[in-house]
Amino acid sequence: MHFSDYAGYDGLGLAERLRSGDVSAAELMDCAIARADAIQPELNAICYPRYEEARKCAATAKLEGAFGAIPFLLKDSGLASTFLEGSVGSRLFAGMRSSTNATLTERFEASGLQSFARTTVPELCMAPTTEAIANSGPTRNPWDLSRSAGGSSGGAAVAVATGVVPLAHGSDGGGSIRIPASCCGVYGLKPSRGLVPFGPHRGEGWGGLAADGVLSRTVRDTAAALDGIAGTDLGAPYAAPSKPRSYLADLSRPFDRPQKIVRWTEAWDGIGIASVCQVATDSAADKLRALGHEVVDAPPPGIKFAKFLDAMIDVMAASVTLTVNGYLRSHPKIVASEALEPAILDAFERGKNISAETYGLAINRFHALGRTLAFYMEEYDFILTPTLTQPPVPLGQFSMAEDFVTFRRKIGSYTTFLAIINASGQPAASLPLHRTDAGLPIGIQLIGRFGDESGLLRLSAELERDAPWANVRAVP
Incomplete structure (x- = not known):
């Protein structure tokens, strides 16, 4: 199978080819690996490859789930896999192994998604750019x-945009799926x-901010992936409302009335929005x-945005301390100051001094924001915003060489409309409707x-049908 043919299909399209016998799983894996090799020198999106082992698995694969x-x-986010090592983008955790799979890893596999490598992340997934020294x-x-x-x-977004895979695992604790x-x-x-699911090894991430999902070229691939992975696992501390019979089947179901969508025309605290990002939301509003x-x-709605950023900084710093100390206890010869980047090392030290009251107040701020947005949305079906306040930033603009507080506050002015939705727990999507x-x-966000x-x-599928984007593929 030639790459031009492989890249012309989304995940469900490739699954149809598999089931018809037009192509084998081994041929698809060869295409994906060849494409990964082609983009890697220039784009640096892949880490911890297991290419030969993945080829052997593909040669004997049985067709399962929606994707065959x-x-x-898999993102190098710490999602447990017995097949793939990881490091969460950190020299401290290099070559980390797991003896068991996460529930989500098993659900991906049962959906017919065969992992052959991980994708790059910033250190401990704590930046809106992927520039880890470990990579x-x-x-x-x-x-x-x-x-x-x-x-x-x-790395996941690059892999999807360049056709390495039609969809890839992502996670989002402050915009980390929607930003890329x-x-x-x-x-x-x-x-x-x-x-x-977060289980069975974890109950939550970052005080309930974090969620896992996928990035894809088509809405239907995301819908089919959710059909396979959604649903509370045993012992989970949170549960979303019951899912429908099938997200994929629901895509063809029309709305029973016009949806009421509010477009946010300004940000908090005087944070500026680039004109091209405003134009993108104008265009999306016209399409809707x-x-x-x-x-x-x-x-x-009126929220104390600076106070929310402070709460997020406290919770993230506490998470760094918890994660790093847990690892150091079982690896006593490792020196954290020699392995962590400056901003993350600062977060590690800062987290040691966060009081129980400070942490509890931060969680309460998240919960209060969720209440505020839930009441706000009683009047609306969806919210429309720019995904980011600026176009993709130049490399180096967000530097881990700074202290953690300065670093995260700068990020808050770029990802202004994103992390608040992690705090509220609502679903949100970035749609590639503008350039x-x-x-x-330039993405627009629907909440x-x-x-x-x-x-x-x-609603995403309606916009996709009106302005198809799947065949606009980056070819470096």
Whole structure:
């Protein structure tokens, strides 16, 4: 199978070819690995490859789930896999192994998604750009090599945008699926809190901010992936509302009335929004109106955004301390100061001094924000925002050489509309509906009510049918 043929199909399309006998799982794996090898020197999106072992697995693969046996990539986010090592983008955790799979890893496999490597991330997934020292250089944007691919699922977005795989695992604790989806021109949905399992090794990530999902070229691939991975696992501390019979089947179901969508016309604390990002939301609003929906302009609800950023910084720093100390106890000869990048080392030290009251207040701020947004959305079905306040940033703009607080506050002015939705637990997606005159992708974000992935996917599919994006592929 030639790459041009392979890349012309989304994941479900490749599965159809497999089931018809037109192509084998081994041929698909060969295409994916060849493409990964082709993009890696320039874009640096792949880590911990197991190519030969994956070829052997593909040669004997049985067709399972919606995707049969197609190539797939796991993010280097710490998701447990007995097949793939990892490091969470950190020299401290290099070559980390797991003796058991995460529940999500097993659900990916049961869906017919065959992992053959991991994708690059920033250290401990704590940046909106993927430039970890552990990766021996930055992960570059395939549309402009001088710019960031986004983060923390930067490698995953590059792999999807360049056709290595039609969909890839991502995770999102403050925008980490939606940021790289916007930067690289692919579709990225962050599910509602509790919809996708964290077990059995973990209960939550970052005080409930984190969620796992996929990045894809088509909405239907994301819908089919959710069909396979969504659902509470045993002992989970959170649970989203019951999922429908099938997200994929729901894509063809029309809305029973025009949807009311509020477009946020400003950000908090005077944070500026680049004109090209405003133009992208203007264009999306026009498309939604043309589809028969109602779009109204209004400011976002009043929240103390700087206080929210402080709460997020405290929770993330506490998470770094918990993670690093847990590892150091079993690896006493390792010196953290020699293995962590400056911003993460600072977070590690800062986290040691966070009081129980400070941590509890941070969690309460998250919960209060969730209440505020839930009441706000009683009047609306969806919220429309730019995904990011600026186009993809130049490499080096967000530097881990700074202290953690300065680093994260700068990020807050770039990802302003993202992390608040991690705090509220709502589903949100970045759609690749716009590009600059130079061809850089600019995403728009749609935010749904808690638990309404079905509606969010249906609205995304309407926009995709109106302005198809799947065949706009980056070819470095």
